[in-house]
Amino acid sequence: MSFLLAAALAVGLLVALPVAAHLLRRGRSEVHDFPPARLVPVAPPVARQRSRLEDRLLFLVRALLIALLALLGATPFVRCSRLSLDRSAGASVALSIIVDDSLSMRAESHQDGSRHHRAIEGARELLGSAREGDAVAIVLAGRPARLALAATTDLGAARAAIEQLEPSDRATDIAGAVQLARSALDQLPHVDKRVVLLSDLAGGKVPDGKPPVWTPLAEIRTPVADCGIANVELRGRRVTALVACSTADAAKGRRLEIVESKDPTASNPAGGGKTELPTVDLLPRAGVQTLTLELAESRKNLDVRITGTDALRHDDEAPIAPEASALTIGVVSDRTTASVETGGPPIVEQALAALETEGLVMPIPVVPDDKSDLDRYAAIILDDPAGIAADARFALREWLEQGGVSLALLGPGAPTAQLGANFEPFIDGAVRWEKTKAAGGDPSTVAWLGAEGASLAQLNPRGRALFDKNKNARVLAKWDDGAPFLLEVDIGRGLAMTASLPSSVNESDFALRPAFLALLDHVIQEATRRTGPRRTIAGTAWAFPATSNVSVVGPAGKIEATESMQSTRDDCPPGASEPPPGCEENGLRQRLLVADVRGRYTVRVDDEQQERIVTIDADEILRPPREANETETGSNASAENALVDASPEFAMLLLGAFVLELLFRLWRRATPSGTHRRATS
Amino acid sequence: MDSIRSALDWGSLAPLRLKARQVADGVYAGNHRSLRRGSGIEFGGHRSYVPGDDLRWLDHRALMRHGKLLVREFETETDRALRLVIDASASMGYRGPNAPGAKLAYAGLIAAAMSRIALASGDPVALDWIGGTAARRLPATGGREAFERLLGTLESVEPSGDLSESLSDVELALAPIARHARKGAVVILLSDLIDLPKGSIDRFTALGARGRTLVVVQVLDPAEAEFPFEGPVRLRAVEGSGFVETDARAAREGYLARVGQITSAWEDNLVARGGRLVKATSASDATEVVRAILLATEGKAA
Numbered sequence: 001m002s003f004l005l006a007a008a009l010a011v012g013l014l015v016a017l018p019v020a021a022h023l024l025r026r027g028r029s030e031v032h033d034f035p036p037a038r039l040v041p042v043a044p045p046v047a048r049q050r051s052r053l054e055d056r057l058l059f060l061v062r063a064l065l066i067a068l069l070a071l072l073g074a075t076p077f078v079r080c081s082r083l084s085l086d087r088s089a090g091a092s093v094a095l096s097i098i099v100d101d102s103l104s105m106r107a108e109s110h111q112d113g114s115r116h117h118r119a120i121e122g123a124r125e126l127l128g129s130a131r132e133g134d135a136v137a138i139v140l141a142g143r144p145a146r147l148a149l150a151a152t153t154d155l156g157a158a159r160a161a162i163e164q165l166e167p168s169d170r171a172t173d174i175a176g177a178v179q180l181a182r183s184a185l186d187q188l189p190h191v192d193k194r195v196v197l198l199s200d201l202a203g204g205k206v207p208d209g210k211p212p213v214w215t216p217l218a219e220i221r222t223p224v225a226d227c228g229i230a231n232v233e234l235r236g237r238r239v240t241a242l243v244a245c246s247t248a249d250a251a252k253g254r255r256l257e258i259v260e261s262k263d264p265t266a267s268n269p270a271g272g273g274k275t276e277l278p279t280v281d282l283l284p285r286a287g288v289q290t291l292t293l294e295l296a297e298s299r300k301n302l303d304v305r306i307t308g309t310d311a312l313r314h315d316d317e318a319p320i321a322p323e324a325s326a327l328t329i330g331v332v333s334d335r336t337t338a339s340v341e342t343g344g345p346p347i348v349e350q351a352l353a354a355l356e357t358e359g360l361v362m363p364i365p366v367v368p369d370d371k372s373d374l375d376r377y378a379a380i381i382l383d384d385p386a387g388i389a390a391d392a393r394f395a396l397r398e399w400l401e402q403g404g405v406s407l408a409l410l411g412p413g414a415p416t417a418q419l420g421a422n423f424e425p426f427i428d429g430a431v432r433w434e435k436t437k438a439a440g441g442d443p444s445t446v447a448w449l450g451a452e453g454a455s456l457a458q459l460n461p462r463g464r465a466l467f468d469k470n471k472n473a474r475v476l477a478k479w480d481d482g483a484p485f486l487l488e489v490d491i492g493r494g495l496a497m498t499a500s501l502p503s504s505v506n507e508s509d510f511a512l513r514p515a516f517l518a519l520l521d522h523v524i525q526e527a528t529r530r531t532g533p534r535r536t537i538a539g540t541a542w543a544f545p546a547t548s549n550v551s552v553v554g555p556a557g558k559i560e561a562t563e564s565m566q567s568t569r570d571d572c573p574p575g576a577s578e579p580p581p582g583c584e585e586n587g588l589r590q591r592l593l594v595a596d597v598r599g600r601y602t603v604r605v606d607d608e609q610q611e612r613i614v615t616i617d618a619d620e621i622l623r624p625p626r627e628a629n630e631t632e633t634g635s636n637a638s639a640e641n642a643l644v645d646a647s648p649e650f651a652m653l654l655l656g657a658f659v660l661e662l663l664f665r666l667w668r669r670a671t672p673s674g675t676h677r678r679a680t681s
Numbered sequence: 682m683d684s685i686r687s688a689l690d691w692g693s694l695a696p697l698r699l700k701a702r703q704v705a706d707g708v709y710a711g712n713h714r715s716l717r718r719g720s721g722i723e724f725g726g727h728r729s730y731v732p733g734d735d736l737r738w739l740d741h742r743a744l745m746r747h748g749k750l751l752v753r754e755f756e757t758e759t760d761r762a763l764r765l766v767i768d769a770s771a772s773m774g775y776r777g778p779n780a781p782g783a784k785l786a787y788a789g790l791i792a793a794a795m796s797r798i799a800l801a802s803g804d805p806v807a808l809d810w811i812g813g814t815a816a817r818r819l820p821a822t823g824g825r826e827a828f829e830r831l832l833g834t835l836e837s838v839e840p841s842g843d844l845s846e847s848l849s850d851v852e853l854a855l856a857p858i859a860r861h862a863r864k865g866a867v868v869i870l871l872s873d874l875i876d877l878p879k880g881s882i883d884r885f886t887a888l889g890a891r892g893r894t895l896v897v898v899q900v901l902d903p904a905e906a907e908f909p910f911e912g913p914v915r916l917r918a919v920e921g922s923g924f925v926e927t928d929a930r931a932a933r934e935g936y937l938a939r940v941g942q943i944t945s946a947w948e949d950n951l952v953a954r955g956g957r958l959v960k961a962t963s964a965s966d967a968t969e970v971v972r973a974i975l976l977a978t979e980g981k982a983a
Contacts, residue, residue, distance in 0.1 A: 030914050035772035036875045036905055037918035037925045038845075039943075041935035 012070030015063045061661045068654040083122050083216055084129035092133035094190035096181035097123050100141040100199030102172040103620040107224045107312045115220040116167040119198035122217050123162045130155055137184035141177035141199055142170030143539050151184050168596035170539035171617035172203025178213055200625040221625035225250035228315030230618035232304045237295040241304050244288045244618040251282040254308040256291050261301040288618055319600040321535045321613040327359030328376055332367055333383035337504055347503040347511045348383050351520050367392040374399040379527035382408040384502035387417025397425045401492025405527040410465035411502025425491050426498040428470040436464045438479045446477045452514035461508040465500040493545050495526050535613040538598055544591045549606050555599035561591045692782030694790050698832055701793030704967045727751040728820055733830040761865045762821045763799040763806045764858050765792045768872030769813025771919045774840030777904030780963040784900045787963035788871035789835040794971045796831050811854040812842035848878040855884055864892035867978050871898045874947055886954045895956030896977045897947055903964045908933045
């Protein structure tokens with residue numbers, strides 16, 4: 001603090017002068033010698049009241065004047081903490097604002113409200129300092145990261161977009177959001193590009209790269225105490241709740257109790273039995289704890305609630321997911337050929353376990369021939385099937401039409417199909433198994449699998465299944481000699497995929513490649529989107545055919561659907577100027593609905609109604625906010641000064657105070673008669 | 682003398698001798714005549730000698746007989762002695778912010794001017810006090826020396842005393858007048874009338890019997906007459922130790938009404954006895970006030 005700053009602020013001490021004058025005047029009236037004093041009527045209350053009122057108003061105005069004067073004198077040194085863009089040489093700026101809308105941003109971490117509220121304020125302040133010519137993009141950091149507003153120079157549109165942002169229950173995807181923010185600025189001609197991250201940083205590290213990321217708003221990174229219910233599931237009459245607590249203090253003295261649902265989307269809210277609902281104490285420790293409660297009778301539409309309060313009350317209550325709501329994957333395989341020589345479950349089951357999905361993996365000896373038996377599965381993987389019998393094909397098709405996802409890994413057993421058995425609806429016609437000289441898949445055709453797709457280049461196959469591509473099928477991957485490696489075909493709301501290699505390591509190295517896991521993960525994601533597990537994490541998109549009539553109602557009301565093209569098909573590349581004919585007919589256009597608030601949702605697809613539960617990611621509760629490192633706080637060259645000179649504001653306030661003081665004095669002069677009448681009355 | 686004057690705030694009313702002469706000279710003295718003659722004078726009694734008395738009237742025989750200095754008093758048929766009664770209570774020492782001097786100083790000026798006029802006409806002048814310190818009573822005497830004695834007495838008096846509850850002080854001051862003032866005497870009371878005790882009106886108006894002329898000159902300070910204060914004030918009575926806390930704007934009408942009531946009570950009683958009330962403030966033109974008093978002595982309104 002410089003001497004001038006101290007001197008300017010010391011002027012503020014003069015505010016004591018009107019206080020002293022006020023106290024002196026208020027303490028005693030003027031004393032006069034006056035011989036006929038006994039003839040003067042006594043009227044102390046009126047005098048005191050009038051004096052008190054006038055003195056108080058005058059005191060306030062004059063004290064305000066002095067304080068503002070002192071602040072105005074200090075403003076060259078004192079700056080207001082407000083986010084703003086500092087420009088080098090006055091050039092226009094391209095700015096990506098990342099607003100974290102994850103669950104942890106709902107926490108009340110400071111007196112002004114939630115972290116999300118402060119982040120929105122920060123975004124407003126940044127936009128307030130933007131000028132004509134600046135380009136602004138808005139990215140949301142809830143998982144998955146989304147582009148809320150593509151880079152635009154329309155600052156009004158940016159402000160409108162900011163005002164529409166709402167917090168969600170999503171997990172955090174800082175890395176994805178930063179990459180998205182950087183890519184949003186790539187094509188802009190601005191020299192000065194900035195990325196601002198308004199987040200509590202409770203989820204992931206900021207990736208290195210340019211432009212560097214500035215993370216202001218340190219106040220929203222204050223750790224808070226919170227316990228939340230990540231997931232609750234009903235099995236029989238047993239309720240299993242996954243509770244996460246950020247600190248041990250947050251769990252102390254709190255209980256988990258079952259309550260009747262008040263959710264309007266519940267089919268029979270507040271109904272049920274008359275028995276007392278159980279409760280259980282939370283363990284006083286940080287971390288995840290699994291608590292079990294036993295219901296006296298089977299009940300529906302129940303919620304679970306944590307008693308007491310904490311910094312994030314939104315996650316203290318959750319609906320109980322109905323039984324079998326988890327994603328269930330059925331695996332049909334011959335354990336003698338599909339297992340490795342060292343023993344253990346079949347390779348496909350081991351691979352699914354390695355993916356660590358929340359879904360259940362259930363081995364099935366044969367494809368069920370009754371559709372009701374298939375309803376419990378979200379996906380079915382057939383490993384080297386020897387054809388599918390007619391009844392099973394009929395049930396499978398019906399199941400697929402209602403959103404099932406199935407993958408057939410065809411192998412040497414395929415040509416041995418019995419009479420009447422074939423591979424419909426996967427492919428039409430016969431399947432041949434032949435030796436091949438192809439080394440593996442064409443990496444250029446499997447880019448949609450990501451980096452893992454390149455591992456298909458060397459599969460060392462002993463043979464491969466050859467089949468004819470039917471007219472509705474899409475080739476997802478090809479052999480390096482051009483033969484189809486992987487096909488998929490939409491059947492109703494479902495999806496049937498066919499690979500030309502089995503999982504057996506005796507036939508190829510396919511199951512040993514990362515692409516195999518990526519393929520299984522793709523199957524699970526498709527199953528999640530199409531049939532869904534009945535329980536998903538907030539932010540998961542539910543996909544439905546564009547032709548279906550979908551209505552989803554959740555705790556926040558009805559969810560609007562968005563249509564999009566599936567973007568990973570090489571047959572129908574996204575953004576192509578002239579999409580190949582048939583893409584529309586193939587049903588690639590789909591309808592997406594994203595539930596980003598936890599709770600119970602009623603999904604109505606055409607005439608079918610189902611209930612889905614959206615949960616939260618426990619990591620959102622467990623991961624504490626962290627302080628930004630030196631790069632993230634903006635100490636480098638492109639970071640901005642978060643402080644701005646507040647002289648104009650103080651000057652305007654001072655002027656206003658002067659006017660107020662003048663008006664007040666005029667008012668005092670204009671109203672003596674009125675006061676006098678009041679006194680004498 | 683300076684120390685005495687410091688007790689009473691004379692302000693711009695000093696020096697009293699010159700001011701009184703200026704006032705008196707500016708006033709038409711009247712046309713009555715009461716030059717006392719040596720022969721045909723009827724003996725009126727003895728009284729104690731006071732310094733300045735004409736030694737010709739010293740009763741040597743009484744001195745020889747009683748060992749006391751006594752002077753002989755005589756009465757004439759045209760005796761129009763001027764009996765001045767001045768209120769010298771503490772309240773008369775008040776001088777407000779806009780007054781040229783204290784009320785008592787102003788009363789002294791009026792008294793001196795009236796005395797000069799009376800003495801110039803050959804009428805004796807007597808002086809009595811209500812309250813006050815060093816308030817020396819002067820018997821009815823005439824001549825140049827009488828004026829000088831009166832000036833000395835006026836200049837030496839100090840205002841003091843609370844008369845509001847002490848009717849005896851008033852009676853003590855008025856008793857010599859009741860006893861000695863003859864028919865045709867003019868009795869002038871100079872007071873603010875504010876702190877005189879109950880019964881003062883009756884005692885004073887009783888002097889109007891036996892053909893005496895009563896005139897009351899109410900001398901107020903401009904502040905007392907106008908109550909010019911503003912805002913919340915605490916008023917300290919000079920007599921007594923009480924404070925009155927009030928809002929000046931709110932209390933003004935009530936105060937002025939009470940002062941008016943007191944003044945009206947005196948005026949009504951005086952008029953009933955053929956007397957007159959002359960109102961003045963210490964900022965009033967003394968010449969005009971003296972002229973009004975003279976008119977009042979003749980039963981005319983100013």
